[in-house]
Amino acid sequence: MTFTVAIIGRPNVGKSTLFNRLVGQKIAIVDDTPGVTRDRRPGEARIGDLYFTIIDTAGLEDADPETLEGRMRAQTEMAIEEADVSLFLIDARVGVTPIDEHFAELLRRVGKPVVLVANKAEGKVGESGVMEAYSLGLGEPVALSAEHGEGMADLFAALLPFEREEEEFDAEEDDFDAPLPIDPETGEEMEAPLDLNRPIKVAIVGRPNAGKSTLINTMLGEDRLLVGPEAGITRDSISVDWTWNGRRIKLFDTAGMRKKSRVVEHKLERLSVGDSLRAIRFAEVVVLMLDVTIPFEKQDLQIADLVAREGRSLIIAFNKWDLIEDRQAKMAELREMAERLLPQVRGVPLVPLSGLTGAGIDKLMTELLKVYATWNRRIPTAALNRWLASVLEHHPPPAVSGRRVKLRYMTQPKARPPTFVTFCSRPEALPEAYTRYLLNGIRETFKLAGVPLRLTLRKGENPFENKAKKR
Template identity: 90%
Template sequence: MTFTVAIIGRPNVGKSTLFNRLVGQKIAIVDDTPGVTRDRRPGEGRIGDLRFTIIDTAGLEDADPESLEGRMRAQTELAIEDADVSLFLIDARVGVTPVDEHFAELLRRVGKPVVLVANKAEGKLGENGVLEAYGLGLGEPIALSAEHGEGMADLFAALLPFERDEDDLFDDVDDAPVTLRVDPETGEEVEVPLDIKRPIRVAIVGRPNAGKSTLINTMLGEDRLLVGPEAGITRDSISVDWTWRDRQIKLFDTAGMRKKARVETKLEKLSVGDTLRAIRFAEVVVLMLDVTIPFEKQDLQIADLVAREGRALVIGLNKWDLVEDRQAKMAELREMAERLLPQVRGVPLVPLSGLTGSGIDKLMGDLLKVYEAWNRRIPTAALNRWLASVLEHHPPPAVSGRRVKLRYMTQPKARPPTFVAFCSRPEALPDAYTRYLLNGIRETFKLTAVPLRLQLRKGENPFENKAKKR
């Protein structure tokens, strides 16, 4: 990806449809309702062998800057500033509207490169709109159908001049990305190459108005995401890149999840589906709670969903600055977490304020700890020494007069940690004893806040015969 492209235009001209076409999958929510997209949504675009960053934006509307539509427009204007080139879409079937003319003038004043696209140009209905587009004064329009993929060769040709060689990406700096470190001998700051690792995928989830977007904006130090007092502003799951103490993080802002019975419109169902996908593809999930009304039923259902999906979990206690007796409140919340969320026993509870930024360092420190636990593998020898000790002090109960014999345990995978126990009668081992084993593994090997899996299989130690042959 050597350059950045912003897709702009008034509502319902097909921006998200084109975005999905260019990234090669249905990521952005598409609906006939105007104003579905509200934030800037980046993706990895591709036409043939041409690679670029593509940004889906909110529809351009002339509105009061303080209104929701006005704040959406401000996000779009930031995308135009950041992009190397903008794709200005009009609806060829409707033709050029006064709103199109207004924003075409705005783009000319900005002075950045613009490629004019007449979308929905398939069939005879779109021909007149393509001809009208010449009058916008933005050059020759590209006749396109984002829905059917027509005109992509012309779009490729229009974007090709903006491609840059990878070697030119750091022309404006002396070298690749660097960071400042203090030399222990001289005490002076020196530049050292930034250790770029694969970013950790972190989804920020919670009920509407829990402060998810505000927290991410504070982390980034900029108004990257649309925020406000209105509930349900975020609709798409928006990913943003962030670096915390030289560690690469990919943050996913998500739509607030209400109770299923209250999700009525098709658009909200699509938003919730997008949030569920963000959870499934995340590695760590931060569940944001409003500390003034914590552990509502919906909060518990979201936490249970995260555990069932096998993701690591951290709970952020937002609006902590409103709490007076903090020590008593924390004790109360810890007791509630242990009682209501036994499936993620020991989950970190982090007091924070998304508005002021207090608690973010603590949140990230706990996040990295649970991420490490989620990836941890326990040596088979250590696991079976622990199992032998457990069986000596608390063997499985007898079922129908016959005792279940546990012979061997191993961990075949991590992410989340998954264990397999070989025993004489898997079907007869009580669930309570299985939970006892999992809790013992969690406490002994410090696997708090991550879901654990235990599979029971019938058979002997699979390595016993190999050992005898040797």
């Protein structure tokens, strides 16, 4: 197995910058404002041929445990306990501060290995800070510049003694565009089976204070994510691994998505929302958390529409269900609103739950597995064309300019989301209303409720187009 490294230090010493440098991607939000990072965020890091797990943490501050800063510090202390070794960062340009000395003592009491890192040591300005770091009594400091990539060789040498033998890992590849298996008895295509060993990527999204982090903590059975009454606590998209009834799940907690007018005013809001949008694009199932006391706000509808446009499968979860008295009447009202306001994902699963108590989580996961299987479905070509022939017999496309559009053939070239191609005589002339009719028919006939569908029209080739006319 690989080893785990936690990046520790007071606010604004460059922890997230070093995290991004080691994982090779700009996935942690970086800004000059102190205290940007709040949760602990893991990532797969590499220096040369040395591979390890890195944990970005919130800046250590001496604060009351009940405050937001105090809860952030508790998350950082959990990361120290979880890690095999800590990278204790100081700002070499500022030198050693009383806060650095305080937390150096805390790390010594924990008794785990510590590598002292003097960040921002580029140029002559940082040299005095590097020498001053010896006073912390944590051994020889590693001088580096996370922003410019200087000093990585020294960091490699400092971490090398902690390396353990790594298990072999076979990369999993998507195989959804491969040909469907053939039934040996009928000779027709069969539906492709799901790979049950792949973790399902699930993004939990919604407006601020909808209860996303609380739900994930309840699922995990631990205070893994920072929560509290303050709106907008989560800033980075944090991924955590979970197993439910034997199925591997990768959960992504995301920042609350506010109205665009508010986001534009604040740089950190823009960065957080951008991180949430990236989580949606890489997810396979998106759980949209709504506060059941104020459901289907304009921002909720915009998020649902975004998920559909990105082609992700969707579940709508109504949090705080324990506050509702007449639950049957409320559920009927919510179903009516969903059908009316979200026609692009007709039949989307609606799940009432309580993130605080855990009620409804099993129902949520059952629906999640169903919608994930639907999103991955590949319908055999023969079945699609039998359905198309029946549709054309009962409701053929309308004549346009006195000529009827001929639909010849339909196939599904890919899943995730289910995407169909229809070959016809004049694609540009087929009315949009008839295209919607086809999509609704496919959704109803083949039980594809709750996932976005794609339908492309192509012109069928004329076999006589390039041949000379016979006399």
